[in-house]
Amino acid sequence: MSLKTEREAPQVVVHLPTALRALFPEAPPRVQVRAATLAEVMHVLDQRWPGMRDRLCDSRPALRRHINAFVDGERVDLTRRLQEGDEVILLTAISGG
Template identity: 30%
Template sequence: MSVSVRVPTILRTYTGGESEVTASGSTLSEVLDDLDSSYAGIKARILDDNGALRRFVNVYVGNDDVRFLDDLATPTPDGTQISVIPAVAGGC
C-alpha cells in the first residue's frame, strides 16, 4: 500500500529537501521501516531507543493522532497521508 508522508523542515535533510515522500506499508510501523530503507536515519529521529514515538514528535494518519489510535500499529490504508510534526513548546 502506498502512502504519502509529509516531512517537517527539520527532517528534510534526510529526504534530500523533499517536503513529501512516498512510502509503503499496511501499518505505521511498516511505513516507517520502508521510509528508513529509502531515507536512512530518518526513523531514528521519529522513534526513540525503545522503538516508541519520540515524546516531542506527533504523527498523524489522515487527521488523527496515532497516540489516540493504535500507535505504531495504526493501519495506513492505500492513499493515506501521514504527517510527521515536531511538537512546538513555548510560553509567553
C-alpha cells in the first residue's frame, strides 16, 4: 500500500488477541490503522510488527485455520472491504478434548 493510498483508506480499530500479543509484547490490545481491506490490515500490522502477518495468515494467502476475524459480528476473510470506524476483532480458535 502506498503512503497516498494509506492516507485515503478508512481508519479502523483492530483488536489483537492475547496469544498474539504474547509473541509481540510491544503490540497493544487495540490499534488504529488505515486499511481498505482485511488484507491491508495484515500488511499494516506486519509493517509495525514484522512477522505478525505470518502468525495470522498462511501462504495462499488466507487467515490461518486457528485465526478468526470478525467485523460487525460477522466472520470475514482477507477480501473484506472496510469502512471508516469499523472494528476488526481477531481471535484465536480454542479447541480441546
